[in-house]
Each structure stands twice: as structure tokens, then as C-alpha cells.
Amino acid sequence: MTTPESLERLGRRVASVQDGWLERAAPIEAARDGFLLRAGAASRGRSVLWLAVAAVAVGAVLGVGSIIGPRAFWSPRPVLALVHTQPATPNSWIQSEPAERLPIDFSDGSRITLEPGSRVRIAELRANGATLAVEAGSLDVSVKHQQKTDYRLSLGPFLVRVTGTRFNVSFSPDRDLLRLTMREGTVVVSGCALGDPRPLRAGESLTASCRDNHFEISRCGQTASAAPAAGQAATPGEQSTTPTAPIDATRDSATRLSARTPRAEELSWQALARAGKFDKALASVDGASGFSAECERASGDDLALLADMARLNSRPQQAIYALTALRRRFPGSQRASLAAFNIARVHFDQRGAYDEAARWFRTYLREQPGGALVREAQGRLMEALYRAGDRDSAQRVAESYLNANPTGPYARFARSLLGR
């Protein structure tokens, strides 16, 4: 005979066991990262829907079909720009190290990667895109096309408007020189020697010099897929081509090549990952060359993406494997140090291996004493040591943490460790 008390007792026991494994095993930070990436993309779709609903409603009230009115009442959410999963705010400067590429991931699925030694400012984040001021360097741009997508790159005297495409662009302020190689889709370039805004399509390359008041457009082979930028390894599904003879920049646009959308690239694991379909992307990697082989072959950028995918998909072993490969293949880079931080996170969040987590947080702190994640690493090192049972070391880190961050997010925990 079951009594209500015995049922409640069983319930409490089940809850207690569940809470135990939730606390130790569930990667809530990984879910947070995934949510933030998905949230922006979802908000774009909602914005369009709400705008349409509002347009109908206002139109009905006013008896006009204008859709201008609702814009005054509805302020859609801007896209999120994430650098190493941290949100970048308008007017923030982003600079890549001399030996690494630095991706900026946008919540609508777009990605702009700074080639080594490049510097940009996020001038504006809007619901339908962003404006980036490129001070110097090269960018690998992949903008996901959606209704009314509007990304703008301001490069000295030049402006590139993007509605959804892939291309490489570089700007040298010393020579006021712009180079742009289209890989997919269309962009519109204006400024200086170009005069009127000019469309560029897949397979075309532009070189424009403001100083020489000259520009030239050349076209690639029929495959219309330009070579990846320096530092970026080719991926399956991408074909490298060589620019052929220059063509007259004033030639009628009808003679230009039409864009080709490579189906294989759309289905590549990178494309799936950037669309937030991590499980499918991982399945694609597993089903192709295999995870470990991909870790040896992938570019640094893709390797970091591979590790993120595994981490966000709760595959700690694979995440650690990819991050370790990243450190081995790109030793001494900022990316390698960031990998150390992420290895620590995986050990902490997904494996409950606090000794290992502490060791890797220390590695990050040793390699990047002035790094952007020092405060977070110190806080988590303190917690990892405490959870590993090394209270003395945790207290020493707590002292140091409180000296540097008396109001930091781990300050309360540090004080409790020190009995204050």
C-alpha cells in the first residue's frame, strides 16, 4: 500500500539525485552560448513578422496601405556580434593578432573574419545587419542573405553594401587601395575612382585605387569561385580558381558571369554549424573524413568552430581533442591560449574534472597575463580549486582575485572562501 508520504519521499529522493547530476554534469554555459547565437537569428525573423502584423494593423486603422508608419512604433532588435562568444558593442574596435584570424559571428548567421593584423570598428548594429569601418587589413566576409539584409563595410573612401554573399576584401590606407574578390552573390561598391555604385558578381575581382583614380574589374574562371584568402585553408566543396584576363570595367553587365551557388558548400559542416545545426554539422564531419582527420586538416578558424560545436553539443572528449589539436598546430598564438581556457571550461562544466580545469585555467593565466578573460579565468580557477578540495590554493586565488576585482562576479564567492 502506497501512502502519500512515501510517494513524496520518493519524489524528494529523485529530485535530490537529479539536482546532483545537473549540478555536476549539465553544461549550462554551453546552452547559454547556443541560446545567444540562436536568439539573434530568431529575433530577425520575428522582427519581419511583427513589422508585417503592425503594418496590417496600422493600415487597417488609418485606411491606408502604408508600411512606413509601423516603423515608428516598432523598434526591432539589432543583430548580436560575438567575438569569441562575447558580445561586441557598437563603436568597439576589434583587432586580430599578427598571426591569427579572428571571426566576428553575427546572430543572423553571418560571419566576418579578420585576417591577421586587421583592425575594424563596429560602427552600427541594426536589425537587418551592421556597419563596420575597416581601418586596415583584409576580411573574409560571409553574409547570410535574408529579407532586407543590409551589411555595409566602410573602407576609407570606399563603401561596400552587402545583401548576402561571400567575398574577400582588403584595404590599405597607405595607398587608398581596395581589393575585393567575389565568391558568391553580389555586392555594390561605390566611392572615389568608381564613381557611381557598381555591382560586383560572383567570380569578379575589383582593384580600385583612390590615389591613382583608377579601378579594374577582372573575372575568374567559369567555376566562379575565387581562391580563399591567405591563411584560410580550402575546404571540401570549394574550388580554387585563378583570375583570368582583366575586362573593361565599363563593359556592359550582361557580359559578366552569373553567380553560381555551390551546393556542396551549402551542405558543408561549416555552413551547417554557422546555421546553428551543430548536431548535423558534427554528423557531417563524422560521416566524411572523421573528426580526428578534420582536426588535422581544418584551418585554425574551422578548428575553433569544430571545438565549439563539440562543446555546445555536449561532446567533451571531442571538444578537448579539437582544442588540443588547435594548441598543437598553432602554438604560441592567442588562439592557443583561448583554447586552454576553453579546455578548462569543458573539464569544469562537462566533465566535473576540477583538477584538470584548474590546471588549464592556470595555463591560460600564465600565457595571457593581461588577456581579456583573466578575471573570468581567476574566478573559475578559484572555484575549480575549491571543488577539487584544495581550499588553501582556492583561498590564495581568492585573495588575489579580490585585490584586482573587489566587485567582480566572483567577489562574493571569494569573500565566503576567506570567511569575510
Added chain:
Amino acid sequence: MIQLRAGESDATLVRALRGGDPHAGAALFDRYAVHVRRVLARVLGPDPELSDLLQDVFVAALGSVHSIEDPSALKAWLTRTAVFTARGKIRRRTRWRFLRFVPDDELPEPAAPALDDEGSEAVAAVYRVLRALPADERIAFALRILDGMELTAVATSCGVSLSTIKRRLTNAQTRFQELARREPVLQSWLSENAGSAE
């Protein structure tokens, strides 16, 4: 734009969400992710997709934040969103069950972390039983018996009246007790002299 600070009220957070504050989504997650994850875990049990479902709840919440009638009841509203997300998951599983070549009760259990063998066995047995219950009864049982929610909170979370939730709970308990007889590990918990089992 509303600048969010730690400790802001739920009503302020809702205003920030509605106003398009780019940090409001993260603030919402930071404030309630642990609670939502716990609700999902109670309803679904050990589930490899828990992390994805947690994201789903918050993405869905952002999409319907304009429908919150009482911004100060944000937590209850999120709980309801979590419950509906979990129910959708249960129903999807049930819907496709007929396509499986292996009978449902022969499918391998999702692995629960083995921290406490006796407790883990009890958890696995409880969810084996709960999987045989209708989704709405399972949810009522999980929220009330496992999570210890007040009846009114369970009713609110399920979007039904108090009398409906009482009826579901009574049915759920009856079915649970019948089915639990097949689970030896639960016998010591459910017997009259179960006080010593805890």
C-alpha cells in the same frame, strides 16, 4: 534602450526584452536558466537533449515575450513555457513511436550520470513508469511529486484550472502506483514502511 543592472525586477527585465535591449536575452537566461533546466529535467528525466531544450525554451520565450500579461510573474510564465516545450518533446516521441522496429519498452534508457547507484536506479525506474503515463498526467506528477510545486503553481504551469490539475494528479498517482509494482527498485520506497528507505 533600458540599461539592465543586476538585481533589476522581472518587470524591468520584461520591459528591456520588449524594448530590444541586446543584453536582455542573456540577462533572462542568467536569471532563470537553472530553474528552467530543473523543470525540464523533472518532467523529462535523464535526456541527452536537455541542453538543446533549454535553449529552445529561451528562444521561444524571446519570441513570445510580448504576450506576457503580468511582467512581474515572469518566472511562472517561463515555467509554463518550459512545461509546454517538454510536453511537445514527449508528444513528438509518442507520435513517432509506431515507426520504431523495437518496442518502446525495449529501447535503451538514456544514461543517467552514475553518481549514486541506488538513487540513479530509482530515478531510472521512476521515469520508466512515467513514460507510460499520458503526457499531461506525467507532467502534473513530475511538477507536484518530484519538484514539490504547490498545486496552484502546477495548475498555472500547465495552463489549466486547479480542479483539472487535481484530477490529473489523482489519475497520475493511481497509474503510477499500479505500474510501479513492476519495478522492484521502487518497492522499498513505496511500501508502507518506506521511512527507512530514504
